[in-house]
Amino acid sequence: MKPIRPLVTSDQIESFEADGAVVIPGLFADWVSVIEAGIERNMRDPGPYASESVSAGAPGSFFDDYCNWQRIPEFREMVDHSPAAEAAARLMRSEIAQFFHDHVLVKEPGTQKPTPWHQDSPYYFVDGEQTVSFWIPIDPVKEATLRLIAGSHRWPKPVLPVRWLNDATFYDASDDYLPVPDPDADLSLRVVEWPLEPGDAVAFHYKTVHGARGNLASRRRRVLSLRWVGDDARYAERPGRTSPPYPGHGMQPGQRLREDWFPVIRPMTAR
Numbered sequence: 240m241k242p243i244r245p246l247v248t249s250d251q252i253e254s255f256e257a258d259g260a261v262v263i264p265g266l267f268a269d270w271v272s273v274i275e276a277g278i279e280r281n282m283r284d285p286g287p288y289a290s291e292s293v294s295a296g297a298p299g300s301f302f303d304d305y306c307n308w309q310r311i312p313e314f315r316e317m318v319d320h321s322p323a324a325e326a327a328a329r330l331m332r333s334e335i336a337q338f339f340h341d342h343v344l345v346k347e348p349g350t351q352k353p354t355p356w357h358q359d360s361p362y363y364f365v366d367g368e369q370t371v372s373f374w375i376p377i378d379p380v381k382e383a384t385l386r387l388i389a390g391s392h393r394w395p396k397p398v399l400p401v402r403w404l405n406d407a408t409f410y411d412a413s414d415d416y417l418p419v420p421d422p423d424a425d426l427s428l429r430v431v432e433w434p435l436e437p438g439d440a441v442a443f444h445y446k447t448v449h450g451a452r453g454n455l456a457s458r459r460r461r462v463l464s465l466r467w468v469g470d471d472a473r474y475a476e477r478p479g480r481t482s483p484p485y486p487g488h489g490m491q492p493g494q495r496l497r498e499d500w501f502p503v504i505r506p507m508t509a510r
């Protein structure tokens with residue numbers, strides 16, 4: 240009998256805790272066609288938050304859209320039935336995996352636009368140490384892969400969030416943040432990045448600083464990110480409209496995210 244391999248090994252959990260990021264080869268290998276169909280449906284029928292981050296006249300396209308899982312059946316399937324919830328709970332060492340949102344990120348061939356270095360948590364209305372996103376490419380990626388600054392999830396202050404289109408400050412109040420780092424110039428920062436195959440995943444903490452190069456390859460770079468929180472996550476206010484905004488959510492600082500909008504999955508085998 241073949242031994243049963245755990246979804247996420249102890250070594251992977253320890254790397255995730257130490258670096259704020261870890262690669263999990265093949266985690267979604269059986270889900271590539273589902274994700275592909277979902278991305279295609281999403282791009283054919285974008286939602287209200289769909290956005291293009293390449294300026295008019297510049298080469299290529301960087302499409303992103305999020306919060307579509309309730310209307311895109313393939314994404315709902317990923318939330319309910321893929322290994323994501325169980326792997327998230329294990330990585331966060333959490334009883335629960337609560338789904339925050341889906342995010343599609345497609346860089347067409349010939350796109351020079353890099354994804355700016357950023358942390359996700361300053362854009363989000365959630366605080367907590369138990370957080371994880373899975374960045375799942377469905378095309379092979381090398382240079383256009385996700386790049387992350389190891390250990391940045393433990394930095395003492397958040398990094399200034401910026402707008403992807405033009406690098407403008409995301410909130411008016413910008414004093415409480417560290418400047419956006421440039422790890423290609425500051426060699427004291429250690430960048431981790433991996434060439435990936437379709438269905439591999441990079442799991443990373445919401446506070447891990449990350450970015451990506453443009454896509455100068457001859458093939459598309461289609462990615463689905465699935466974002467989760469754990470037991471300690473609480474609603475937090477930010478100095479302006481967050482991304483995603485979720486208008487009318489009605490939550491107060493310190494409350495858990497409402498379960499009717501952010502479903503809680505209790506993976507039976509997670510601990």
Ligand SMILES: O=C(O)CCC(=O)C(=O)O
Nearest residue numbers: 344354359374451462464
């Ligand atoms: O795909 C990219 O270029 C950036 C992805 C990202 O920022 C994320 O998934 O949080």
